[in-house]
Amino acid sequence: MGAIVGYARTSTTDQVAGLEAQERDLRAAGVTKLYSEQTSSIADRSELKRALDYVRENDVFVVTKLDRLARSIADLLAIQKVIEGKGASLRVLSLSLDTTTPTGKLMVNLLGSIAQFERELMLERQREGIAKAKAQGKYLGRVPTAKAQSAEILDLHSQGLGPSRIARKLKVGRSSVYRILATSRRRESTIEN
Template structure:
């Protein structure tokens, strides 16, 4: 299904879910700020339901404390995921076309532009962390530049 997953753990969401108690209502402004995809939405709704917590989504005027609200939430989640997939597909097609036309080359390798300077500073005896700080690079970029 492509790359529709969160890259990082969402610690604040996890803390919020741990804090909720029976009878509470979790209020979010937008559905896409809560769940990454329909499967994730289903997991969150199941977790909330098991805890006796309802969900309100302000921009949709939706409240899952009713069966109708729960149905509409699932339908909206499916539509949101479909829209996201279509957007990503159009983006991939646009990038492929731009590459074919020679208009897209990706991000410039900014750290490698400074590889010569990295080697000079290393030859002077500077530590990798000092080189990184002086040139505004990450230490990983310094290691990478020194490996070529």
């Protein structure tokens, strides 16, 4: 058997007691290499990256709770894929989930299936809402800002302004400016031929 690698996280630096409790529980579970950090789940989790980089074949990656590890089921599945890809396993103490067992693997797959189902339901509701809004004449879609300003972009370019300055001045993306200028050049070369 390999190393038992632990990961602990709290969202803020004020949660020192929570971090200490996680570290204590992880050590009690036999963790020999511990990574911990105090950062939001949506921020860069550098210690999580270091822990995942450290994990090797036959290691066990341990966390106290699922929400300390992943920000969503999709995030959990991505992390689980990294762990599994290295030949290691995941253990979540609060759920008694251990992917070295068939039941643990089933639980992770069930969580992933539920997440996919929820996503598909959300997309279906979104499509229905858009269709209803279109039928009522209330849905116009996103306003194409740069395209609506094509004439102004071409005018500013003819005055000698570069694409970056035009983009800043009109508050549009620089790539949109380049696209409009390229389309204009293609039209001009087609007319000349």
